[in-house]
Amino acid sequence: MNMERTSTIKRDDGLWLLERMRLVRQTSQRIAKLYPTNVMETPVHLCIGQEAVAAGVCRHLGAVDKLFLGHRTHGPALCKGLPLEKLMAELYGRTTGCSHAFGGSMHLIDVEHGLPGSSAIVGGSIALGTGAALAAQMTGQPFVGVSWFGDAATNAGVFYESMNFAALRRLPVLFVCEDNGWSNVMPKSAHSAHDITSVAAQFMPTSCADGTDVLSVYDLAGAALRSIRAGEGPRFLHCKTKRWMKHQGPDACDLPDNGIDRERDCPIRKLEAFLAKAGLAQANEFSALEARIEKQIDAAIRFAETSPFPSTDLLEV
Amino acid sequence: MPWSKFDSNHEAPKGDRTLTYCQAIREAIDQAMCHDPRVFCIGLDADDKFGVFGSMSDLTHRERVIGTPISENAMTGVALGAALSGLRPVHVHLRNDFLLVAMDQIVNYVAKWEDMFDRQVRVPLVIRSIIGRGWGCGAQHSQSLHGLFAQIPGLKVVMPSTPYDAKGLFFEAVKDDSPVLFLEHRWLYKNTGDVPTGIYTLPFGKANRLHEGGSLTVVAPSLAAMHCLVACEQHGLDVDLIDPRTIKPLDLPTIVASVQKTRRLLVVDYDFPFGGFGAEVCARVTEAAFAHLDAPPQRISFPDRGMPASGPLERAYYQTPDRLAAAMRTILEGGCVPVGAANELSTR
Numbered sequence: 001m002n003m004e005r006t007s008t009i010k011r012d013d014g015l016w017l018l019e020r021m022r023l024v025r026q027t028s029q030r031i032a033k034l035y036p037t038n039v040m041e042t043p044v045h046l047c048i049g050q051e052a053v054a055a056g057v058c059r060h061l062g063a064v065d066k067l068f069l070g071h072r073t074h075g076p077a078l079c080k081g082l083p084l085e086k087l088m089a090e091l092y093g094r095t096t097g098c099s100h101a102f103g104g105s106m107h108l109i110d111v112e113h114g115l116p117g118s119s120a121i122v123g124g125s126i127a128l129g130t131g132a133a134l135a136a137q138m139t140g141q142p143f144v145g146v147s148w149f150g151d152a153a154t155n156a157g158v159f160y161e162s163m164n165f166a167a168l169r170r171l172p173v174l175f176v177c178e179d180n181g182w183s184n185v186m187p188k189s190a191h192s193a194h195d196i197t198s199v200a201a202q203f204m205p206t207s208c209a210d211g212t213d214v215l216s217v218y219d220l221a222g223a224a225l226r227s228i229r230a231g232e233g234p235r236f237l238h239c240k241t242k243r244w245m246k247h248q249g250p251d252a253c254d255l256p257d258n259g260i261d262r263e264r265d266c267p268i269r270k271l272e273a274f275l276a277k278a279g280l281a282q283a284n285e286f287s288a289l290e291a292r293i294e295k296q297i298d299a300a301i302r303f304a305e306t307s308p309f310p311s312t313d314l315l316e317v
Numbered sequence: 318m319p320w321s322k323f324d325s326n327h328e329a330p331k332g333d334r335t336l337t338y339c340q341a342i343r344e345a346i347d348q349a350m351c352h353d354p355r356v357f358c359i360g361l362d363a364d365d366k367f368g369v370f371g372s373m374s375d376l377t378h379r380e381r382v383i384g385t386p387i388s389e390n391a392m393t394g395v396a397l398g399a400a401l402s403g404l405r406p407v408h409v410h411l412r413n414d415f416l417l418v419a420m421d422q423i424v425n426y427v428a429k430w431e432d433m434f435d436r437q438v439r440v441p442l443v444i445r446s447i448i449g450r451g452w453g454c455g456a457q458h459s460q461s462l463h464g465l466f467a468q469i470p471g472l473k474v475v476m477p478s479t480p481y482d483a484k485g486l487f488f489e490a491v492k493d494d495s496p497v498l499f500l501e502h503r504w505l506y507k508n509t510g511d512v513p514t515g516i517y518t519l520p521f522g523k524a525n526r527l528h529e530g531g532s533l534t535v536v537a538p539s540l541a542a543m544h545c546l547v548a549c550e551q552h553g554l555d556v557d558l559i560d561p562r563t564i565k566p567l568d569l570p571t572i573v574a575s576v577q578k579t580r581r582l583l584v585v586d587y588d589f590p591f592g593g594f595g596a597e598v599c600a601r602v603t604e605a606a607f608a609h610l611d612a613p614p615q616r617i618s619f620p621d622r623g624m625p626a627s628g629p630l631e632r633a634y635y636q637t638p639d640r641l642a643a644a645m646r647t648i649l650e651g652g653c654v655p656v657g658a659a660n661e662l663s664t665r
């Protein structure tokens with residue numbers, strides 16, 4: 001179905017999406033591989049299988065736009081522009097990490113690239129993207145706020161309260177629900193009686209993307225952000241995707257009915273098939289890209305490994 | 318009142334039967350639910366396969382275990398409403414940090430309800446919550462905050478340090494007709510100890526002397542108590558170690574009597590320093606036994622800043638039995654220790 005889809009996407013954009021998704025995928029896989037050796041003393045919430053959401057949305061964001069994340073940070077942070085070596089160094093607990101070794105995996109920041117911090121208390125950061133949008137509106141600056149959260153965060157009151165305020169004040173904010181269908185091992189059917197998009201539609205225009213298809217996310221995020229930037233108020237983007245991994249840690253998802261077919265549902269494969277069919281790129285480019293990213297990851301890990309740990313002198317009495 | 322027949326029994330048994338801290342809590346929950354059909358458990362992930370780190374696995378009355386969405390504030394209100402309607406809820410949280418999301422319900426509603434209506438209604442609600450630490454959990458997944466909660470009138474704050482205490486204090490909490498915050502430390506979960514098989518209660522406000530000594534009184538709750546015990550035993554320190562068991566009510570008489578004997582006080586408290594439990598104990602002892610003190614009361618707490626994530630910083634941020642032993646030795650030799658032992662970091 002997706003391979004037959006038509007898209008007017010340009011080669012540049014298509015290759016950017018592929019490159020970012022591969023960066024997120026291969027980095028996540030490398031983290032999963034190294035994690036059992038205990039070089040990263042921090043909980044990791046990986047997003048293998050969910051890469052399309054991060055890439056598809058972030059392609060439309062500039063460094064001035066402010067993105068607020070929850071605990072599942074790596075994908076959107078890398079797509080927003082967080083340099084890979086700063087992520088790896090943070091996971092390795094080194095001073096060169098993006099949060100100077102104080103944050104760990106769940107608390108990433110990159111002020112330069114419009115990532116003013118992320119929170120591990122589910123829900124709260126939905127309000128922060130809304131606040132960024134308020135600042136943009138009050139100061140007349142041309143940036144948008146983006147609140148990024150999972151399906152289960154829609155059970156927190158702050159979700160409704162933030163959407164209501166954003167709608168009342170017509171704030172330039174995009175609410176992105178990265179819906180992987182699970183809250184740890186609790187399926188959506190057990191945590192949400194509501195249909196997420198229908199609820200959001202009470203407050204603002206919504207759209208529903210296939211979060212395993214980056215072109216779907218890219219198209220709908222682009223339309224939503226164009227409308228936000230045109231001053232038409234907040235928008236809600238629902239991206240239904242699939243979590244291939246356990247909630248936390250380096251292992252594959254072992255839930256009985258996770259409905260994942262890694263061939264069918266792979267956002268990278270889907271995009272490669274589309275680009276090849278549309279004559280926008282060729283197979284040898286894909287393998288070259290994969291190899292280049294592996295080298296980039298090698299270099300980032302070397303950077304992390306050779307960076308200093310923070311001095312404990314600071315803590316000694 | 319089916320809970321009134323159980324006697325208070327605060328002498329630890331010997332050679333009865335060994336359980337882990339986690340198993341003791343699980344057994345207490347199971348027996349409480351079996352004993353009293355009004356007791357039910359509610360909480361995020363309370364009903365999943367992990368069973369709240371094993372503390373709620375394989376309960377007899379699964380039908381009275383209710384999983385909730387990530388809606389801690391509303392769910393606290395739900396638990397309060399149920400408590401006001403004839404049930405005895407046990408609301409569980411995987412981390413203390415998540416309690417902060419429910420602060421409005423906990424502080425404005427749960428803690429205040431009895432006072433606002435002059436106790437015409439009672440609030441038999443237990444809020445169980447688990448303190449995390451380490452592995453880069455960071456500033457939002459490692460807080461204890463018992464000092465903050467103890468500041469609120471209407472909340473009892475209970476912090477068991479041993480399996481025996483955990484089980485007995487849990488029954489006391491469920492039996493109580495007023496709100497109780499029951500704080501468990503994740504790092505105590507694997508500790509083992511003798512635990513009676515039946516139902517028994519331990520009174521709130523009754524401290525436990527973990528180590529006998531004559532030269533320094535150390536007051537330490539929860540994990541800090543166990544670390545101080547290791548420090549005293551491994552380093553042969555002449556320390557009177559008092560585990561308060563409950564932060565509020567506080568067993569001041571036991572602490573004061575100890576200070577009158579030793580003439581020195583140190584509070585070791587794994588929480589933030591400013592206006593905290595350590596400060597409270599020092600103030601109370603100073604008020605009650607100023608003339609008996611040979612030296613200013615001292616405190617060891619977390620540094621006055623959020624928890625860092627990186628391994629080396631974490632290891633420096635948190636106390637260990639060896640570092641505590643060194644601090645106690647310093648005090649025994651007449652010296653002073655800084656409040657947050659990682660003070661420099663806090664003032665950066």
Ligand SMILES: Cc1ncc(C[n+]2csc(CCOP(=O)(O)OP(=O)(O)O)c2C)c(N)n1
Binds near residue numbers: 122154183184415
């Ligand atoms: C207020 C709060 N309650 C509970 C948790 C524990 N917790 C961390 S992630 C998570 C599941 C979140 O699911 P969702 O929002 O759908 O995001 P996903 O993990 O699927 O990306 C839970 C319950 C938390 N971090 N914060």
